[in-house]
Amino acid sequence: MNKLLSVLVMMCLPVLAQAAGGAEPQLTTAPINMDDKVSLQRGAQIFINNCLGCHSAQYMRYERMAMDLEIPVDILKHNLMFTSDKVGEPMRSAIPADLAKKWFGAAPPDLTLEARLRGPDWVYSYLIGFYADEKRPWKVNNHVFPDVGMPHVLSAMEKSLGEKAFKEAMADLTNFMVYMAEPIRAERERIGVWVLIFLAIFAIPVYFLNREYWKDIH
Numbered sequence: 435m436n437k438l439l440s441v442l443v444m445m446c447l448p449v450l451a452q453a454a455g456g457a458e459p460q461l462t463t464a465p466i467n468m469d470d471k472v473s474l475q476r477g478a479q480i481f482i483n484n485c486l487g488c489h490s491a492q493y494m495r496y497e498r499m500a501m502d503l504e505i506p507v508d509i510l511k512h513n514l515m516f517t518s519d520k521v522g523e524p525m526r527s528a529i530p531a532d533l534a535k536k537w538f539g540a541a542p543p544d545l546t547l548e549a550r551l552r553g554p555d556w557v558y559s560y561l562i563g564f565y566a567d568e569k570r571p572w573k574v575n576n577h578v579f580p581d582v583g584m585p586h587v588l589s590a591m592e593k594s595l596g597e598k599a600f601k602e603a604m605a606d607l608t609n610f611m612v613y614m615a616e617p618i619r620a621e622r623e624r625i626g627v628w629v630l631i632f633l634a635i636f637a638i639p640v641y642f643l644n645r646e647y648w649k650d651i652h
Contacts, residue, residue: 459578464558465605466612468620474503477610480603482514482525484587485545488534490527493546494614497521502617539583550615554608561604564589 500510535541560578564586567575572585592600
């Protein structure tokens, strides 16, 4: 009886937790296109100019990003490298972790794998989900991440671009973060298509060989 009661309690815990914390936020589908190099380049520029000041991406190297996104090395060095002068270096934050913790209450997390951890839709919805909230220290809140400690660092971009263009820019940024979380993804998907085609073609002679082998066996 006690064992059955324990099982029932464990089954009910997720429901009770959701009821206590409220419904899950509604996410907006992120328009991801890993084959759009221009979008990825724009996303890289937005990330480096606006995110890398506080957040690091220490599992991504400038050289790998430039190679994958077809960014010339001279443009990379002059326009996209502000925290290092070596193309082989990781993309580290410009702010020391101890100062970030002092100013924000906690050190901003590394964002290299954020899109893979949270999912593209969550990242995109978060980026477009800030709204004014006078009760919060930074006067903003977020629909996806309530009471977030991060200020709306892209608010100036949002005001200058307008809602539609800002969402397009955030789609580019999300696209880049998805790439950054798994740089080999686009190549893996292309190879996967050819593997499936090969297996489909290979299955034809295998089928006839199998039928020929077993035809005289009863």
